[in-house]
Amino acid sequence: xxLVIRLVISxxxxxxxxxxxxxxxxxxxxxxxxxxxxxxxxAIFGLVNAVVxxxxxxxxxxLILLTMGLFLFVINALMLMLTAWLAxxxxxxxxxxxxxxxxxxxxxxxxxxxxxxxxxxxRD
Numbered sequence: 001x002x003l004v005i006r007l008v009i010s011x012x013x014x015x016x017x018x019x020x021x022x023x024x025x026x027x028x029x030x031x032x033x034x035x036x037x038x039x040x041x042x043a044i045f046g047l048v049n050a051v052v053x054x055x056x057x058x059x060x061x062x063l064i065l066l067t068m069g070l071f072l073f074v075i076n077a078l079m080l081m082l083t084a085w086l087a088x089x090x091x092x093x094x095x096x097x098x099x100x101x102x103x104x105x106x107x108x109x110x111x112x113x114x115x116x117x118x119x120x121x122x123r124d
Contacts, residue, residue: 005120010042011035013112020108023101027093037087041094045083045109053079076106 015038018024028034056075057064063071080102087094096102 006117007039007042007046009113009116009120010046010109011038012116013109014038014041014045016112017105017108021101021105023097024105025093025095025097027095037092037094040090040092041083041087044086044090045080048079048083048086052082073103073106076110077102080106080109 018026018038026034026037028037053075056078057072060071060075064075077099081096081099084094084096084102096105
C-alpha cells in the first residue's frame with residue numbers, strides 16, 4: 001500500500017511540475033491518458049532514482065563535495081531528462097525541453113513530494 005501511495009504522490013508532484021514549468025509537457029489528449037502517463041512517468045522516475053541516481057552520485061562524489069552539494073541539482077535534472085527520454089521511448093508523452101527546465105522541474109517535484117509526504121505522514 002505504501003508503494004501505491006508513494007506512486008500517487010510522485011504523480012501529483014509531476015503533475016504540479018507540468019502545470020508550473022513551461023518547458024515540461026504532457027502530450028496526452030484525454031484526462032485518462034494524462035493520468036496514466038503521470039503514473040507511468042512517476043514509476044519510471046522512481047526506478048531511475050533507485051537504480052541510476054546512486055551510481056551517478058557515487059561517480060560524481062568529488063564534484064558534489066567541490067560544489068558543496070550544488071552538483072546534486074545537475075544530477076536531479078539529468079534523472080528527470082532520462083525519465084522523459086525513457087517515457088518517450090515507451091510511447092508516453094512526457095517531454096522536457098531542456099536542461100534548465102529539468103532543473104526547475106526537479107526542484108518542484110522534490111519540494112512537492114516532500115510537502116505532500118509530510119502532510120500524509122502527520123495524519124497517520
